[in-house]
Amino acid sequence: MNTTTPLLAVRGLRVLIGGRHILHGVDLDVAASGVTALLGRNGAGKTTTVRGVLGLVPRSGSVVFDGAETVGLATHALVRRGIGYAPEDRGVFASLTVAENLRLAERAGGTPDYARVHELFPELKHRERQLAGTLSGGQQQMLAIGRTLLNGNRLVIADEPTKGLAPKVVTEVTHVLERAAESVPVLLVEQNLAMVRRLATRCTVLADGRTAHQGPAEALLSDPEATRRLLGVGRARTPGVPGAQKKAGA
Numbered sequence: 001m002n003t004t005t006p007l008l009a010v011r012g013l014r015v016l017i018g019g020r021h022i023l024h025g026v027d028l029d030v031a032a033s034g035v036t037a038l039l040g041r042n043g044a045g046k047t048t049t050v051r052g053v054l055g056l057v058p059r060s061g062s063v064v065f066d067g068a069e070t071v072g073l074a075t076h077a078l079v080r081r082g083i084g085y086a087p088e089d090r091g092v093f094a095s096l097t098v099a100e101n102l103r104l105a106e107r108a109g110g111t112p113d114y115a116r117v118h119e120l121f122p123e124l125k126h127r128e129r130q131l132a133g134t135l136s137g138g139q140q141q142m143l144a145i146g147r148t149l150l151n152g153n154r155l156v157i158a159d160e161p162t163k164g165l166a167p168k169v170v171t172e173v174t175h176v177l178e179r180a181a182e183s184v185p186v187l188l189v190e191q192n193l194a195m196v197r198r199l200a201t202r203c204t205v206l207a208d209g210r211t212a213h214q215g216p217a218e219a220l221l222s223d224p225e226a227t228r229r230l231l232g233v234g235r236a237r238t239p240g241v242p243g244a245q246k247k248a249g250a
């Protein structure tokens, strides 16, 4: 697949939960390389979009992954096609060690790539006997992302990986994702616009369960009026992300 064809193409995604329409028609393209950001104010529908893509909530519309329609597939079938998910709460098992958390993520019939995970995150190797519940927030996030890289996934979805983290840890997590994105495309749901600015090439903005904007991330975040209108914030500056005004390598 060439890099201009989206790896994931969502069209007209609708989600109805408990009789309430949460998503009314989300369009989202995730690029076949690098980081694509999914943005929006609180309650705009970002997490529900991710859950809809993964089949965790009843949905309709079209979700094409790597050229194939997946909207009729169950979550386990989608996961087997190569979508890794680091959820908003990180989903690590606090009472298990780092090594046990990784082992639980191994997939039947696959060959877990521990070398890749440990090369990207040496700390997970050093701390493999440590209980995950005693890791810092940033280390838990590394574990959550490390798990998604164990099985050679072709897309990683990270939902608000910096939520609740101190600025210094936000910096660490930014570097973690930056390194991960060198080898696998990432869909990043994030409120920290400085992090988005550093990592993301393209972005989709949701508002009230619909797509309100799609385009280059830099263009949106450099436009104070559009940023205010679509995201309800002033300037795209948040402490804790080095080089926040420039993309890595720019």
Ligand SMILES: Nc1ncnc2c1ncn2[C@@H]1O[C@H](COP(=O)(O)OP(=O)(O)OP(=O)(O)O)[C@@H](O)[C@H]1O
Binding pocket: 017, 018, 020, 022, 040, 041, 042, 043, 044, 045, 046, 047, 048, 049
């Ligand atoms: N299971 C559910 N039952 C009822 N309403 C829900 C459910 N899940 C989400 N919602 C509602 O749908 C809307 C979108 O929620 P969602 O979590 O997708 O937004 P979000 O953009 O991820 O927000 P945040 O940035 O606060 O995490 C919200 O109004 C939320 O209260």
